[in-house]
Amino acid sequence: MTPRLPFRSKQPEHTDDAALRGPARVDPRTKTLTKRLREGDIAIINHVDIDRVSAEALVACKPAAVINAAASTSGRYPNIGPQILLDAGIPLIDHVGEEVMAIKEGSAVAVAGATVSARGETFTGALQNQETITAATEEARAGLSEQIEAFAANTLDYMVRERDLLLDGIGSPEISTEIDGRSVLIVVRGYHYKEDLAMLRSFIRESKPVLIGVDGGADAIIEAGWTPDLIVGDMDSVSDDALTCGAEIVVHAYRDGRAPGQARVERLGAKHVVFPATGTSEDVAMLLADDLGADLIVAVGTHATLVEFLDKGRSGMASTFLTRLRVGGKLVDAKGVSRLYRSTVSTGQLMLLVAAGLLALLVALWATPVGQTFVELALARWDDVASSISQLFSGD
Structure with a gap:
């Protein structure tokens, strides 16, 4: 199947003053890049169909922007990586071209809209937004039928081999x-x-x-x-x-x-x-x-x-x-x-549970002679503390 480029809408104008800036981290393999990517860096990758695991790894590194030389959604299937980046508020400039991979590691990069600038060179791609990602995803759903056919053929071949x-x-x-x-x-x-x-x-x-x-x-x-x-x-x-x-x-x-x-x-x-x-x-x-x-x-x-x-x-x-x-x-x-099994117990419910446990413990103590003596001593001690506090504030 011939890869389809994501739908491109007209991007808003950006001034150079509004550009995102940071050091370039360049690697065609996203999972290798994320090992050295740091917050505020500009991630430059060459990743066709950004998958969920790669997108979540990128989000965890908190880059200022992600520049993709390839198509983040090729049309082969409806991958959700671009949506994850968008939801995290990380700009994704898509299909910039393989020339962008020539930017040297650590170079100062400026990103303004769909334009990427580094060391006097300028590269242009497509700034992805909700409209373009939704359109690309809808187009990609048509590719699933071909993947099912490939699955059937590959299953038979694998069984034989x-x-x-x-x-x-x-x-x-x-x-x-x-x-x-x-x-x-x-x-x-x-x-x-x-x-x-x-x-x-x-x-x-x-x-x-x-x-x-x-x-x-x-x-x-x-x-x-x-x-x-x-x-x-x-x-x-x-x-x-x-x-x-x-x-x-x-x-x-x-x-x-x-x-x-x-x-x-x-x-x-x-x-x-x-x-x-x-x-x-x-x-x-x-x-x-x-x-x-x-x-x-x-x-x-x-x-x-x-x-x-x-x-x-x-x-x-x-x-x-x-x-x-x-x-x-x-x-x-x-x-x-x-x-x-994610917990849905609120803080108030936990405090109520602790209070109920303490009350049950006091009742159990009061039911025994040793417990009654302990409670009486505790109450007497509390009276002493309360009296000391009262005298402190009364000035006596």
């Missing part, structure tokens, strides 16, 4: 981490992963599951206060600290054996095995846990809906669909646990 792995687990590497008969928690740095991990603290404390981090999910486990037992992925978004934390490492490779992430792991001197398989790294983690005998697989931050698959750029999505069928009843998706 990976039938041995899907049906019999043939090809799984040997690892030393003991999984047989245990619960497994697989963490992907996806939607609501922080909140859901916080809600699962009691489960982790009581069940002591095997902790598997998928790429950056290993850092999420460490940030939550635990240490991953296993790290699975192509090693493109996990930190060096996580790779050297002592966890066993499974490098996800292409089916032909190529493993771009292996060189990095070897450079760090970390012990690892290579697992050639088609599909996503989270699929590989689930298949590995199932094949090694896990009796329960809890997934945090994984992808389950059509838009989430498309956010990941997986036009077929068959691998994850079939992996979930293979894992079957073992899989419990923790997605949205934090939203389901």
Whole structure:
């Protein structure tokens, strides 16, 4: 499908005095950029179809503006990243062109409306607003039918190529981490992963599951206060600290054996095995846990809906669909646990509850001889304090 440019409306005029200014942070990969992006910086990316996770990561960094060399909504599917940036009040200048990626890191950048200026050069794109984003999203909804057709074709192709792995687990590497008969928690740095991990603290404390981090999910486990037992992925978004934390490492490779992430792991001197398989790294983690005998697989931050698959750029999505069928009843998706059990108790209700508890405690104390003596002593002490205060203010 030929990408469609977002609808462009006439932008309001901006004077140079009203321009947003800040140092440029330039990177074609948004998830790499957000690691060094700071509040007030100008983010310059080359990201077709800004997805939800990337948009939320950008918002968390609080940049002054986001400059996108590509189309933030290409028309392939109705992604919600641009809307997230708009709702956060962060200006998004869209489809500026790849020439903007030549701006040097740290250069002073001025953004006035749809115009970007840096070191004497000027670039022009489209300043996104509610009208343009709504129009682009509506146009993109038509692209979903093509994605469904691609899904059906990709599903059949994946079943043929990976039938041995899907049906019999043939090809799984040997690892030393003991999984047989245990619960497994697989963490992907996806939607609501922080909140859901916080809600699962009691489960982790009581069940002591095997902790598997998928790429950056290993850092999420460490940030939550635990240490991953296993790290699975192509090693493109996990930190060096996580790779050297002592966890066993499974490098996800292409089916032909190529493993771009292996060189990095070897450079760090970390012990690892290579697992050639088609599909996503989270699929590989689930298949590995199932094949090694896990009796329960809890997934945090994984992808389950059509838009989430498309956010990941997986036009077929068959691998994850079939992996979930293979894992079957073992899989419990923790997605949205934090939203389901979010507390709705008000401060007033909490104070009332505390007061009721104190009253119940006093009644229980009064029902016993020891308690009656304690209450009488407390009341006598209170009388002494009240008398002292009264004398202080009376001047005696």
